Amino acid sequence: DQACEPIAIFAAASTTNAIEIATAEYERETACSVTTVFAASGTLARQIGAGAPADLFLSADPQWITWLEQSGKVRARNRINLLGNDLVLITPKGAETTRLEITSADSLSAYLKDGRLAIGDPASVPAGRYAAEVLRQLGMSQILENQTVRAASVRVALAWVARGEAPAGIVYRTDATIEEGIQIAGIFPASPAHPIVYPLALIGRVPNEAAKAFYDYLQSYPAAVTFSDHGFRRIVTQ
Amino acid sequence: MISDLTPAEWIALSLSLKVALTGVIVSLPFGFGIAWILARTSFPGKILIDGLVHLPLVVPPVATGYILLVSFGTNGPIGSWLLSQFDIRLVFTWQGAAFVAAIMGFPLMVRALRLSIEAIDTGLIQAARSLGASPTRVFVTIILPLVSPGLIAGCLLAFSRALGEFGATIAFVGNIPGETQTLPLALYSALQTPGGEQMGYRLVMLSVILAIVTLAASELLSRAMHRRLTGQTS
Amino acid sequence: MISDLTPAEWIALSLSLKVALTGVIVSLPFGFGIAWILARTSFPGKILIDGLVHLPLVVPPVATGYILLVSFGTNGPIGSWLLSQFDIRLVFTWQGAAFVAAIMGFPLMVRALRLSIEAIDTGLIQAARSLGASPTRVFVTIILPLVSPGLIAGCLLAFSRALGEFGATIAFVGNIPGETQTLPLALYSALQTPGGEQMGYRLVMLSVILAIVTLAASELLSRAMHRRLTGQTS
């Protein structure tokens, strides 16, 4: 019989590996059973909004947690920013330029020539939204408007660059470190205005104890080690 | 290849089959009814029904998924009624995935059935009734066998479509391993995972093999049916 | 409703039409050829071709998109050849989106055409040739008109499927507003945005209207065709 009530965690697709390992650890330690559900954050959020049986939600985008808060699915005190990430500029492995002056619109433009910069779809992919903001901040709105190709997920953007279809792309560092077909050409400085954070939230007005325990575990040191193994930054303070 | 499937792959495969099969079986009576109406009756507004039937083909699957979520979700108008009246819950269950499969394959099934129904010789039905057969007996002994080629084709198409269905499924029932994570969803997850291409490749191969097996089975079945119906050997 | 479409919506709408139409037109000759082979010839391995044709129906669209990317990307074996020989570039272009549309609608088009081709009376072809008509003239004056009901049905189905196509498109050509952002892609973006429901709803309505218009047009066309072929008034 079970040590605790079954738990379901809905998590952004980009956290798949890390969450699966963390969950497996937790299951081994506590003998609790945890179901993991991965999809685009927006998809998961709408499902939770429609009554999906989720206990926790790890979103790649704070907006969706806020959206759930507004609809009463999440209480403000039951959310924390669990993870942080960085955006990196990537190029296909073996591209002649290994480092790019990422703050210069001209040099990026020159490098792209008539190719396109692969980013997530700013409308639907958080990484894409962050990338768009970064490009705007760096005065590269021209590139954003005319020289990007938008993917339905970071993974697709990564694949485009890895296959050389796009000469460069902007993705999370977490994704970039594992993909073999690319190299990191530069890391974008974190933006204080729009920090890249993955909020974790307990779902429901009165979350159950088992979920709460897992919520706590994900903030614990062992979990933090797992996350950083996958390239995430653990956000320590609120 | 089949022998060294991981347990997770096995689960996704069997779930896909269960979902697609259930979807086809559930939609069959409705598909038949609609196809019959479209083939054998004529009334104003028939073109509207024809249009409605084709909608799942045209409307993007994601949108279909969200529409289903909004209307058949436990908070949705139809979903809450189903739950309270029949204790049927579709969202986030494999039954819901089967329901999506049924909806998405519906236009293809209706079209194939309609062609077959249009081809039935009314004279045979009249002959059967003149021999004392009730409408039910006529249906079972005459109409069903004669429609069987269309039935097979329709089921095949709907089943194939169901096997490949992704967008509406993930939006409506989510990607829950063991419950709603069919092959396409598992494939999606694999592709979302860094280094998941290898697994993705295996899942695609699985889909392809499934498709070929399905097709070959339906082809053999429909040849046998053709032979039964025409008595010809080819 | 149509009158107050935003410019972005207009662009997505007209792009969708362009992509779907191009896809249908491009796939038509191939679809006809394959359908002809399936309907009129018999050889070992025919079932394999039949299976290949049906693959896009079964393989999840995302996977199809990846497979296309790997083989038709500028660095893929076929894609690089297309680029160097014909300067044709499919990834990230609307032509690529049309290509995806063609692929995804192919099984439906072939199936409809095949039924029509199987129904052609070979005697009419023989008669035409005995009257001195070259194979080309026979094709244009006899086969095409007689196949037209299946042609219309096949084009309608492929066109509808193309209008709704999302998964393979976004994986192969990405989401570039004005270039590859068709209605389903725009719709997906809207639905993934908090508060995007309103826009999503408008886009769904647009898809539905498009579907109904398409269907009605094809229905009228096929009735006219039927009248032409049988001389009957209904």
Place this chain on the structure above:
Amino acid sequence: MTAYLSLAIKRKVGSFALTVDAEIGDGITGIIGPSGAGKTMLINTVAGLVRPDSGKIVLNGKALFDSTTKTNLAPEKRDLGLVFQDARLFPHMSVQSNLTYARRNDRPPLAAINEIVELLNLSHLLKRRPHHLSGGEKQRVAIGRALLSAPVALLMDEPLANLDLARRREVMPFLEMLRERFKVPILYVSHNLDETIRLADRVLVMDHGEVVAEGAVENVLSRIDVQSLILGGLAGDRHPEPVTIVSATIRARHDDGLYDIDTPWGTLTAPEISGAPGQHIRLRLHAHDIVLASAAPDGLSIRNVIAGEVGTMTEAGPAQIDVLVRPFGPDGTPTLWARVTRRAVEEMNLQPGMPIWALLKAVVLASDIDLDGLR
């Protein structure tokens, strides 16, 4: 108890109106008429496949349809056996399964399946599929299937029309057998004169949705107006050749193969009649087969001579005349038609009332009434 079917039907479709009042009894009732006369519509109405606007259909006292009481039995409740022009066998079933398709446990069958299979000579076909049957075999199975549904009456809509002459000849004996073996009333639709003459006892002649003549086959179908209604449709046949129909009984068979046949005109001789002494048959005589002589003939191969007097004479084209011969005999003795040239009429100086001898070669009576072509 004799069976009967009583019809009083009105139905209007477009500009076509079917109006039939008729009482139909035992035996075979032929329904004959030109194409479009409404024969099929009549049969379908009786069968319940088509609903009349008003009227009443009563079979053996049971109302199948009655517009006053809003009765309208479903086809499967009418206990009728139907045989159609196209056999309408179920293509996905074997002959055996077609035959045993009907299941009516509430009434005794007309005959056991074995008997019907044997009567219709179907035993070697039982395992076959309809696609592997010839047209004639198909119709025999269709007849067997209808018989095995334990029908109270049989309706047949041109069961021979789709068959060529050889097949027609093959199926006809089975139809003739029905009358002898089963005592159900049969409605037999045809537009073939010869078929109807051979099969039917009574006949309803239809035209434009109405019954224009009705009665015993010999009386009705001998009428020139009925004949030209039915044959008149044949293109290029502006002077259809009159046909004489007469009832006869086989009296005896001689050692040399010839039969003596009792007719109202005396005993005639014929070879190769199908039937046994005592059996009632019907003879059909084409006008062109009859030779007229102004004196009793001698030394001819012609075996049959009927003495009588010349009746009316009708022109049949520029060179031919149809002569009505009134054989001597009691009142009501049937007349017969002979077609001769105008020149013969002049040379023999034929005048109404003149004595005349009608000569009939035995061999023209030889075969059964032949089902040639459309007639």
Place this chain on the structure above:
Amino acid sequence: MTAYLSLAIKRKVGSFALTVDAEIGDGITGIIGPSGAGKTMLINTVAGLVRPDSGKIVLNGKALFDSTTKTNLAPEKRDLGLVFQDARLFPHMSVQSNLTYARRNDRPPLAAINEIVELLNLSHLLKRRPHHLSGGEKQRVAIGRALLSAPVALLMDEPLANLDLARRREVMPFLEMLRERFKVPILYVSHNLDETIRLADRVLVMDHGEVVAEGAVENVLSRIDVQSLILGGLAGDRHPEPVTIVSATIRARHDDGLYDIDTPWGTLTAPEISGAPGQHIRLRLHAHDIVLASAAPDGLSIRNVIAGEVGTMTEAGPAQIDVLVRPFGPDGTPTLWARVTRRAVEEMNLQPGMPIWALLKAVVLASDIDLDGLR
């Protein structure tokens, strides 16, 4: 220059082998034989729709097929006009478009379209769709369409087989007209004896893929073995009635509508012949229509008497005998068959060599050879 078609074809399909060597000249060549004889396969081979295994097909000196030189002209290059059993009109085109479908600018047409439309009486149909034509009208359009393709030869595969008697009678005159009006050789496939007698000049009789008899219609089709090959297939017709075929010429028409017809047996009288004096016609006499007399007859309505002597006598069933009559005349005078009862033979004491008079009613010669049923 007279046209000719020379065939030397071998083709084997499964267990069936077609082997034809024949030279076909001007006029209409009938190809007749039982079902499955290979007639359609022969026509299709000539038309190029089916490829022979080996052999040679030469039309007016041009090789259509030659296995030694690997020549195999496509159907559209063979300049042949085809008419099929099913008319094969293009359903999506008007009659007019069907007629003008063929476009061969390299050869002068056989006739202007207006003339052909008028000859075939199609002018009121030009705007119609094939679905709105009767079977006979369809075949006329098909014939017109083939003629308008400027063919060097016409191939017709049972163009009347799908038509009922009335339609057959309607189309036949147009086929007869073809021979008079157009000087192209015609291959005319049929399994109808009467049709072939009326139309063809020469005939190839086929059976089991081979030509079993060949020659002028009168000679070949009068042969009893050929007749029973063709008629023998009719179920229940174990003693097919022999038919006599004879060439004749119309000599004169009398005021009373009768015609004098010159035959090898002398001048006969007949009403309602279609044709003008001087025209060559062909007569077909059924054995049952002929009366035999042992003395010259008198006072009968029979107009035609042929004197001769009794030839062979053949049994035709238990009660009937077919008697061959050898009319007096020079060597090669055609014989004729009469069917009489055995009793008549005995009473008249018929013996081979005895003098005999064959009597023929004028009216049995009256109509054109009739296209009844399957014969």
